[in-house]
Amino acid sequence: MQDLFDQNKLDVTKMSEETDREELFMAVKMRHYGMVRNHRCVHAYLMARLKYIKSLRWGFGTNIPQDIRKSMSENESKWFDSYNKLLFNYMKNVGDDGIDLCQEQHPPKFRFITVSYYCEMFVRLRGSHAIRWYEGFY
DSSP: OOHHHHHHHHHHHHHHHOOOOOHHHEEEEEEHHHHHHHHHHHHHHHHHHHHHHHHHHHHHOOOOOOOHHHHSSSHHHHHHHHHHHHHHHHHHHSSTOOOOTTTEEEEEOOOOOOOOOOEEEEEEEEETTTEEEEEEEE
């Protein structure tokens, strides 16, 4: 990437000096498109790696196997450790006692629950209107 960038920089300086710019302009343009394409490919590859590392966290928990850990780069290991810390802090701060998001990773089989309620209705007359309200458990 750096070689392509340096060559483009050199050709742009030549373009400002020469009158025959068409060939240099096309070369600069093609190299620039090549650099943009390579840049996008590298970013897509890195995002796919990070998604895979994130799935490892949800699959194995905080301790992933050593052979997988060895194949990760130093930056990926740092990212994994920071993701663990963020996830741990979030799970610790949700609710009163915290919540373990790794415990239930599949939705329940049954969508319905049974609810029982106790309710008392009160009626109060105010002028010619009756006001009704409910108290108790729903």
